[in-house]
Amino acid sequence: MTTLAACGVLIVAQPAHASETVNWKPVKTNANWHCTDYLTHPTSGLKLKTCIVLNSSNDAQGVLVAQNPTSSAKTISGRVVFESQRGGDVWCATSNFAAGATAGCYAPTVSIPACRTTTDAEGTLNIAGSDLVYTVVRSGTPSLC
Template identity: 40%
Template structure:
């Protein structure tokens, strides 16, 4: 799937001919390993720190199994407490557990995988809370 701003436009099934399934779904923060199944918007800097960035990503396989991921990156020097939310109009939604986020890492909060027909589409958004201050991606 490709998306502009916060709109997800479904691509033709032939364009989604990937062999790898989307990453596992869980509300906890996990390592991020992207491949050609991932389509992400650019990182946005969180207002709490220029060293903490976040972005929404959409992961889709050849069967149109799709999930949204809140990806965060920390290049600072001090740990932060993060939490978040993943929202989509097609049901790949979750709340991201509060967790200590150490510098030097990139992590993702994975929403559940749902099937989105190739003729479908929708919108996505993510919210990241850092030390109690929340920012939506938009």
């Protein structure tokens, strides 16, 4: 009886699975990157796009790319939702985004079954901690057969 009660407590006490938070990193695109065009946020002037990076092993990741063409730094954070059922979602850490900078928030790499299409990569950018949230969706990219 004591053993059963202890097992019940262990099951209840386990933390829920949550997406990790990652820092923004440099972006260097190549032919494996499938991206939307940049869209400009109407009030901040920041540009953003989402990308799906797919390699020859059918591994893929979603990336939110932000660019600051303005003359002043901005505070940004965000989220990438990509292949949620495979663990591809991520939160983008709050960062001081310098004038002229370009950076990406990279979701975890996930394996895509052969001849399947990845789900949309949805990127949401939060600017200056306000409610200025801008979402860009990239349509699916086929994996290799």
